Amino acid sequence: MTTPTSGDPSSAAPAAADSPSAAARVPVIETVALTKHFPVRGRGSRGKVVHAVEGVDLRLDAGSVVALVGESGSGKSTVARLIAQLLPRTSGDVLLQGSSVRVRLGRSFRRYVRNVQMILQDPFASLNPVHTVGYVLTRSVSIHNPGLSRAERDQKVRGLLEQVELRPAERYLAKFPHELSGGQRQRVAIARALGATPKALLADEPVSMLDVSIRIGVLNLLQRLKSDLDLAILYITHDIASARYFADETVVMYAGQVIERGPSEEVTQRPRHPYTQLLIASAPDADQLAGREERPAKGEPPSLIDPPTGCRFNPRCPFAMDVCRQERPPMFELEDGQKAACWLYDEGRAEERAAAFGAGVAAGITNGVAVA
């Protein structure tokens, strides 16, 4: 079955949509056709823009993780910053529990960040070196829970440290960031985010700067928090192998656009878009999260100032057909909740597709595309 769909946010989370009650539930965060163009500065660049994010539909449900995967520059962090309201969007929408949100500063921004917290890649940079763990967490709890008594606040701070498995809490309260390991610092950053009692966490490469041996521990912690606190988590990563391990749904971005999505097991084990196949082929094995070096995917991502017409992946795609150079592919619905924006799944193009496979094999690509 290959049914083209376009921009249907209600169908953006196949894992959650399995049960009727989940499908009917209002998502914690939803983006609809989210788009960001950055103006290009400098001489001769008048009117030019970087097409950083275009038409991105996401749905983050309580108690589930969505992985946003892609190479450097594909637009992942920009999506997170747009959801976090750190950047104004060019068009499209961001909804928090069904209501459109557009806040920049002041009280409404504080109210929003109470619900939606970010975890950044670099725990070394995100914690102020002159403040103790106790100070950082007390400040977070005080800002987000102004009515608490001192005893209640101290109890909550201890509870946060317990929640991120820094036990006994007393051992960590007086420590400065430089006295902690990278993994412990990231746990403190997570505890600080939890101080707001958020409904959603936007985790931008939360383990990529950590020693490989402790990455799984931090991902396991986030997974437990997801279940215990019914959190909606957006997990941004360039490492598609870790998405299989950690995320319920995986969404793959290429050059600012979503090109494949579906249950993580399907997307990582049976990738359908030629770009996802390339990413998987160059990724370390999921079972070796703590191991092997990553190999960069072959070829260069396109210019986002003057992106290719049609499918943005067509200059790198071994299966590119004429239509790929001319028209942007819609999302084709495949089996098991998987979707791919690739003309190879257009049932009306059997002959062209057969010829394209010949070209792909001649180019040394032998894993092919499993056409439904």
Ligand SMILES: Nc1ncnc2c1ncn2[C@@H]1O[C@H](COP(=O)(O)OP(=O)(O)OP(=O)(O)O)[C@@H](O)[C@H]1O
């Ligand atoms: N403030 C900005 N002004 C102009 N261009 C920007 C700005 N921020 C991001 N970009 C561009 O937008 C595109 C997407 O960047 P983004 O950081 O979202 O990608 P990414 O997938 O998160 O990459 P990485 O994994 O390296 O962080 C890139 O071409 C980047 O250069």
